[in-house]
Amino acid sequence: MLSKNQIKYIQSLHQKKFRQQHGSFLVEGAKSVEEVLLSDFETELVVATDAFYKENSRLTDNQRTRVEIASVADLERIGTLNSNNAAIAVVRTKENRPLVAEPGEIALILDDIRDPGNLGTILRIADWYGIRTVLCSETTADVYNPKVISASKGSFTRVRWWYGDIVQFLGESVSPAPVYGAFLNGTDVHTLPFEPSGYLVMGNESNGISTAVEQHVTQRVTIPRYGDAESLNVGIATAVLLDNWRRSRG
Amino acid sequence: MLSKNQIKYIQSLHQKKFRQQHGSFLVEGAKSVEEVLLSDFETELVVATDAFYKENSRLTDNQRTRVEIASVADLERIGTLNSNNAAIAVVRTKENRPLVAEPGEIALILDDIRDPGNLGTILRIADWYGIRTVLCSETTADVYNPKVISASKGSFTRVRWWYGDIVQFLGESVSPAPVYGAFLNGTDVHTLPFEPSGYLVMGNESNGISTAVEQHVTQRVTIPRYGDAESLNVGIATAVLLDNWRRSRG
Known part of the structure; x- marks a missing residue:
């Protein structure tokens, strides 16, 4: 009892x-x-x-x-x-150890993802697409929040994460790997030939990728729009981008 | 006041x-x-x-x-x-009028989507991908639920819907248009050449597409998995499938 x-x-x-x-x-x-x-x-x-x-x-x-x-x-x-x-x-909880993208992996960099449900969904999507590494800005929702754990549907056990200064990380640790960033005015992901590995930055739900992080993005990418919705939810966008990365690699 | x-x-x-x-x-x-x-x-x-x-x-x-x-x-x-x-x-509210897919459109058929947040997200995704027609089983969440309206982020004003007997509809009104259905064991959507128009069936959050509806599916489709998550959320899956339809049409 x-x-x-x-x-x-x-x-x-x-x-x-x-x-x-x-x-x-x-x-x-x-x-x-x-x-x-x-x-x-x-x-x-x-x-x-x-x-x-x-x-x-x-x-x-x-x-x-x-x-x-x-x-x-x-x-x-x-x-x-x-x-x-x-x-x-x-x-x-696990120790907050520094991480880098593994060969053959597009590691996710989350720039201020605030909603725990979105973060949990992103872990689940990462797990579906075989992504093991998620790097989070300090302002991103706490991965240990029960809502994140619950929304990840068990995927939190198969994905590793690090919280820290992602601007500093991008400045010091990623070159020469490509840094893709999700914007509304980038290259169409239906035609972009993705590299096998690198980083994909996803930005805040309302404001997108911050200026400081944007400076380290080497390739702006965009999901083409065929209708009139203003935007896609960040979890949805992460899934579609990773799907296009996998599809472009054949 | x-x-x-x-x-x-x-x-x-x-x-x-x-x-x-x-x-x-x-x-x-x-x-x-x-x-x-x-x-x-x-x-x-x-x-x-x-x-x-x-x-x-x-x-x-x-x-x-x-x-x-x-x-x-x-x-x-x-x-x-x-x-x-x-x-x-x-x-x-609007009158519940019968609808069919328009030329150049993959209309969505929702077979028992129960979660209002999922339904709202699906309307938003349909709107992003230029889908105007959504057909719902009677057991699908009520589109006028405030949570659906809110999650659709305004897209409910640009998408039309019908609630009714989707099994009867599939039996009587769709042939010869293709009926795609989302399953875990269908053809890989990364290589499938989609038709320009037709229907895409998305199934219940826990149980997938029902047996009665499944009999009318002419093409089972699957999002390839590269990692270990058991499934994707139905909203996420809808977005990835529609994105592959649009991408395959060039």
């Missing part, structure tokens, strides 16, 4: 301040908890319904993870999901 | 039952209200802040729309948005 202190601890992890203080975050729902238990993340506690525990005890036993049994009502009270009939895991 | 009856009427339109009963729906926020006033929708009432009204009185005057001035607090109390410092419009 959950103690008052455990409940307080789990609820504190809804907030970034306490996630940073404790070095841990929440993973919620059957699918995400199963995936995190199969990943290289270190899980410190699983709160699960009896049914979920019985089905997945092999996973928690393997990781020697502490398990507390709770009711559905408890899971929904201590977690952030409106509906959770399975489990919540408390998982250790 | 808003009367109690007006407030009650507007709040009732949060619910589908009352939208159907009154034949009206809500459009909220500066951008969407401006777009609806410029469209062929008939607006019966605009509730606006003094500032929004002063900036847009030309639009409401043109349509001879009744205007009530309200505070930001009022707008947020009677509407569905957490934040709205501009306006809410009460707009007449």
Whole structure:
């Protein structure tokens, strides 16, 4: 049974301040908890319904993870999901290590993506298109926000990220790799021959790519528009751009 | 100033039952209200802040729309948005008329898309790719749901829709046009030569395309996967498929 202190601890992890203080975050729902238990993340506690525990005890036993049994009502009270009939895991955050694009990969650079749902969706898209590396400006939503983890549908276990000064990174660490940037007035991605590897910068939901970052973009790219919508959501645009990169490589 | 009856009427339109009963729906926020006033929708009432009204009185005057001035607090109390410092419009719904794909268009057929955010996003994507026709199963989310209208970012004014029995429609009205259907085991859309016009079926968020609809699909299509995510969100998949259709047509 959950103690008052455990409940307080789990609820504190809804907030970034306490996630940073404790070095841990929440993973919620059957699918995400199963995936995190199969990943290289270190899980410190699983709160699960009896049914979920019985089905997945092999996973928690393997990781020697502490398990507390709770009711559905408890899971929904201590977690952030409106509906959770399975489990919540408390998982250790990872060290914020510098990363660069791998050979054969277009790493994503996120310049001030504010919406947690968008960030989670972008992790899922990266995972679909075989992108493992996501570099985030300090102002980008916190990847450990429960909404990001939830929207990523388990893909957070297969993608790695770094938060830091992306302007400095672009100035010091990327040359001679191409830096693609999504703009409304760049080269048509239906005809652009993409390089096999490099970086793709996606900008803020309202303001796009910032001036400081734009100076490091070596190739402006655009999704051609055939109708009248003013723009595409940043998650949608990321998917279409990565799809065109993969398609152009044959 | 808003009367109690007006407030009650507007709040009732949060619910589908009352939208159907009154034949009206809500459009909220500066951008969407401006777009609806410029469209062929008939607006019966605009509730606006003094500032929004002063900036847009030309639009409401043109349509001879009744205007009530309200505070930001009022707008947020009677509407569905957490934040709205501009306006809410009460707009007449349109007649549910049968539609078919236009020449040069891949009309969308939505088979049980349940999430209002997904439906709104799909309208926006259709509008970006120049698709004007969206056919919805009766079980698809209500297009007049405020969340759909809001997520469509004004695109609901440029796309037309029909709700009805899509199985019957597919059986009677589409031949010989191709019916593309999104599956996880179809032909790779990176190499498929799409026809200039026809239909594209997108299925339910969890279960995909239903068996009854599947029987009318003439070409199964698939977005190739390069990584490990199990699936893509239905809005994302719609965008990538339409982008490949446009790209394959050159």
